[in-house]
Amino acid sequence: MAKKLMKGNEAIAAAAISAGATHFFGYPITPQSELIEYMARELPKAGGCFLQAESEVAASYMVYGAGGAGARVITSTSSPGLALKQEGLTYMISAGIPCVVVNISRGGPGLGNILPAQSDYFMCTRGGGNGDYYHPCFAPASVQECVDLVRHAFDVADKYRMPVLVLGDGMTGQMMEPCEIPPRQEVKADKPWAADGNHVARGEHNRINAMDLQADVLEAKNEDIQRRLKEIAETEVMYETVDVEDADIVFVAYGTSSRAVKNVLSKAKAEGLKMGLIRPISLWPFPTEAFDKIKKDCKAVIAVEQSCGQMVEDVRLAVLGRWPVEFYGRSGGNPIIPDDVLKMAKDILGGK
Amino acid sequence: MAVVYKKSEALTDAPLTYCPGCTHGIIHKLVAETLVELGVFDRAIGVGPVGCSALCDFFFACDMFIAAHGRAPAVATGVKRAHPDKIVFTYQGDGDLASIGTAEVVHAAHRGEKITTIFVNNAIYGMTGGQMAPTTLVGQKATTAPEGRSEEHCGKPIRMAEMLATIEGAKFVERVTVNSPANVRKAKAAIKKAFECQIEGKGFAMVEVLSTCPTNWGYSPVEALRWLDENMVPYYPLGNYKNEL
Ligand SMILES: Cc1ncc(C[n+]2csc(CCOP(=O)(O)OP(=O)(O)O)c2C)c(N)n1
Ligand code: SF4
Ligand SMILES: [Mg+2]
16 A cells, blocks of 8 residues: 555544545634545545534534434544533433544643644543543554544444544644555444434334433443443553663653654663653553553653643553652643753753 | 224324423324324434423434434434435424524524424423523513513514524424414424425425423413413414425
């Protein structure tokens, strides 16, 4: 298969089409515009349906409708848009509707700006709507990984009947790298629960809803959601580690900031310093197990994020007091400066 | 023995949860009978709201969704786009459609979405216990308008049928009521046309049905039918607002 030079946003869209997505609903917002535009142009050619919604709220309910009726469906947005989609996400969790939601995040809070930022970590990993839930969230760090994770996200969504997030940032969406898009697969997933209008043939009607008035019924639904989440936490963890076992300093960084940290690692190596990286690919479930590889006398675990400190909370939970946890972050769309990160690490090592 | 009347096969055996005298039940029956009479029950998909009819997924025997409050037209859009050959309807109250969900219904109409919307206007928030709706009449008491709705404070009630009829994509819009046998027959005829509009692929169709809420209005079922006639009908004139069939 030939490699193509593509922007992250376009690669995500192309990957969704190749993964067999038949429906896209979305609302324009920077910095994910190339994604929705690519979908508008290419999805109909593949026999699918692209529809621009009147708002992100409506888009997420179009997803609820199409996904609940059995379609392979995707929506994409950027931070303020995802805030609006949270209502739909919690309803889809309750109703058991699979879909893929892409967030090409930008600076916040509020309208913020359109620069790359990672300040949506909480919103994307904590279950941003009401109720007891999480949903899987995958964070690509390269254009090829955008492609691979989008396809994977559809399969995870179908398997566990829930929305799956793919979280990039302005950089992931805008950068160009070579990537391989696999040929389009036609997916004939078995969805006997779907409200697809075949009630007569089926002999009973399917009901897709997010309300259960009786305590025991709702509790049983919640237990089922938790059972699926537990299985995901046990089987769907993804991460990459670089030189962790021997490292005196271990960085934890995902997506765009992990690339800056890899730069730090090569500088450190050139100076004879032992530093490593844990790169969570699944942000939820968080790769807690990766931390067991860190040696006992490691000096510090440093969370590096383009935010004021969000993932660092999961890092502390994973570290559980075994090593000091430090934080380096930039916000407002400012980039991580590898030399500053290296200096911080060296200071911790005592100028060694 | 000849069967004079029987429950529509488009309704399940689940007991309705509506209060005695509430006209939601009559409207369910009309929708169900229409689906069967038009021969589309076997390919119908319904989308219910949040409101007193939030349990209508138990009552209609076809595949059903319940949307979040106000979002039924967006859900129905997703369903119809996934299955253009199915007959998709929404069933929504006035808080649902005329307040929190105005954007969704306006844009479903504006896109000419080939769905049928049954809009049950009872001038009140029934399910939550009688708060003011955008459709509550001036002077009408509600728990959040204890002195009656004041025009000065929150304007005059919104007329959705008139408003939606101005939208190009809406091809059939009619306002009816079900407070007498004659009106029930007219309501059924309108609902039938609203589904035919979809079957013929014309565009968006809505039937606004003036409905009673004896419980929250504080009237007996019979008084409620009369109150509707004397107060709602003058402000919400019955009749067809758009018919491009
Ligand atoms: C987002 C959201 N806001 C508020 C509510 C509470 N709520 C439930 S039903 C309802 C009003 C329903 O009134 P209407 O649509 O007129 O239906 P009716 O019960 O009168 O048939 C409200 C405000 C909710 N469920 N969801
Ligand atoms: S509260 Fe009103 S609208 Fe709701 S079921 Fe009772 S009478 Fe009908
Ligand atoms: Mg009402």
